[in-house]
Amino acid sequence: MSYKHQVAEKIADALAQQGVENYPKETVYGMLETPPNPAMGDIAFPCFQLAKALRKAPPMIAAELAEKISGDPLRESTAVGPYINFFLDQAAVAKQVIGTILAQGSAYGDSHIGQGRKVPIDLSSPNIAKPFSMGHLRSTVIGNAIANIMEKQGYQPVRINHLGDWGTQFGKLIVAYRLWGDEAKVKAEPIKELLTLYVRFHDEAKDNPSLEDQGREWFKKLEDGDEEALHLWKWFRDESLKEFMKIYDLMNVSFDSTNGEAFYNDKMDRVVTLLEEKGLLTESDGALVVSLDEYDMPPSLIKKSDGATLYATRDLAAALYRHESYDFAKAVYVVGNEQRLHFQQLYKVLEKMGYAWARDMHHVPFGMMLKDGKKMSTRKGKVVLLEEVLSQAIADVQKVIEEKNPSLANKEEVARQVGVGAVIFHDLKNYRLNDINFSLEEMLTFEGETGPYVQYTHARACSLLRRGNFQPASAPLAEGALDSKEAWAVITLLNGFPEVIERAADNFDPSQIGKYVIDLAQSFNKFYANVRILAEEEDIKASRLQLVAAVVAVLKEGLRLLGLAAPEEM
Incomplete structure (x- = not known):
């Protein structure tokens, strides 16, 4: 159970004790927010909706509830106006999150909700x-x-x-x-x-x-x-x-x-027969249609006047076939x-x-x-061929490798992984309903919100583990090793990965994961830039490398879900 779920359960229990109905854990969970500034807390709960049920002003409700909610994983609950701000016990959370990821590896975030169906x-x-x-x-x-x-x-x-x-x-x-x-x-x-x-x-x-x-x-x-x-x-x-x-x-x-x-x-023919048997076919200008007037939709055209079937007929047949x-x-x-x-x-x-x-x-x-703000058209010959784009992307990455790291092993394979990944990621980082303008230059940059940037971050983290001679069976986290705000930002994101997968699945929206791996890469790079990882006492170094290893596992899995490889060297 994630920490947000645990907090939601505590709030729901406190409300139930006050006789407030219709606020089970799931409802409360949906109301939780992330404060705009980490200094305000890790999780926030707005009390506006409770005013009617409790017949009190939201700030008063927040103050009373905050006193009733405590215990693991919370360090502090504070009322600020109509909000309750919750601060998590960072050491306990870090230990739990990192330990879980290192134990589960690529299985972190797995769910059995589908039951194999x-x-x-x-x-x-x-x-x-x-x-x-x-x-x-x-x-x-x-x-x-x-x-x-x-x-x-x-x-x-x-x-x-x-x-x-x-x-x-x-x-x-x-x-x-x-x-x-x-x-x-x-x-x-x-x-x-x-x-x-x-x-x-x-x-x-x-x-x-x-x-x-x-x-x-x-x-x-x-x-x-x-x-x-x-x-x-x-x-x-x-x-x-x-x-x-x-x-x-x-x-x-x-x-x-x-x-x-x-x-x-x-x-x-079976579809047409079934529609006839169910009395759903009507004639319209010689064609056979299914009326959808009751849904304020045009009729579905099943058979043309010349007897030819259409997309609708074919897709009905496909739907029946797939269900059976x-x-x-x-x-x-x-x-x-x-x-x-x-x-x-x-x-x-x-x-x-x-x-x-x-x-x-x-x-x-x-x-x-x-392309240049206009729809591509095969009929007019105005088309950008995907194979040519992928080949060019791979060639461009090969040039960068020859310039920056000519001794890299498996250069051709890494160039393919990064070049192809750049094209895929450029699409998937965007919400699918948005139009996308084709730009190979934008796809291939190693800076900003791109596939190569995330892949390079993964490779950089892998390099840290090699240089630090990281051993998976590390000792418990050393006190104070992960006390920085940069480390906590990374841990918070790692903790949220299962929820991101859940949202992506519920909404058929891979961009949730695309945005997540960008955020995690950016957060990790801030940690890398501001916290000494290797040049520290052995126990401090080992603890920080555990966090690095957790980032490697989650970045690799996030990229895999999007269809990208995660090279260990670039």
Whole structure:
């Protein structure tokens, strides 16, 4: 139990003794604040809400309650106006926090709340035959981090790459290949050549609208199983996946399933039949829809007037398949913010079909990746390729290593870890709904709120442990070794790591951990700059190195949850 939970329990007990109802430990915990200035205390409790129940002024309530709350882990409880400020027993807290982290290592912050239940996570999902652009980065790294966080909470994540491998665009690509394609060029550089053909199709279609009709015709042939269309489609898909896997391997992202849109082709008739049986389908201009008027939403289009099925039909089939396959605790879709209405409609249709588990499905939206403040567009050829960005990031880090530390072991591996990590961290330190402007220069700086800064801090701390010949089975903390305000700031942050993971999981928000590791790195660097760690008496040095070792363990685990490596030397 964290110290905030212990304090919340003491406050709840004191209120219960005064006959105040509706303030259990969980409610009190949610009211606790962190004072803006550490000199004011470690935890604060505002008493405004209690005025009505106790029929007293908040300052009076604070003064009376403060006298009733004491004992471990508190050193002092003080009323300041309408607040009670709590000061923790720093020596006892330091011993408990550091001891726990060193004993548990990477398991610190683990939870069993998930009880091993499965959580399918729909992430990445690029379109085949198109390049893996910076625009696809967000779903990939946000989804992978959420999977890591859910696993930390005791769930069993199922990473699903729902590939965009079906739709009219493949009819267009087949037309483009038949008109202008060169087999040798496609084999040599599949994604680059297929993108060139795709962009050319849209350029030519401006002056020749009949190309759009041809594209639709060839997609219909594909749907009907035409041999040539299927052969080309499968070739485009296989070549694309090979290229994608190079990028996934570079980012250390793997999948449990690559069932894309095409996988559900034979599963959609069942959805239409179920909707008919439940009396949910109505006709609208020749198309079949599910009305969502009662939710003030447009109808969900299930089948076009020409009989073609749509995204909604396919996603309903996918939802049924996933529930039947995984019996999930929750299902997560990491898909851009522009699809918000689509998922709202999807869940409401499932609810109308009588599936209570639809309430356990979560759309996790995110903002756009911008270039010079504008959205990237594959169709217009205005795209920044992720593979090129990762390669450039790695090359730039290699240059820095050659300049600063040319004798570093495993230079290539460290350059990959730092270069790729910089790109991932630049995304995940931001709240996912915010748009992000692409800037390689900003990503790669070793100062400020960046991945390289956090990784370098971890490496610096590892260096301290090596130089100090740190032994894990250290003696108890020496009196006064960690009395500084800098040490206490680090200990307070370390103590809060499990709660940060919990918040990140509850809100599907990896940026909670991104911000946390930045704060911990900054706090540790202040400790490093202001407190002598190695040049001290042996017991003092050993105690301070225990704190350093705890920082190493938590930084490494925080970075791992985000999908980053933590090099021990840089």
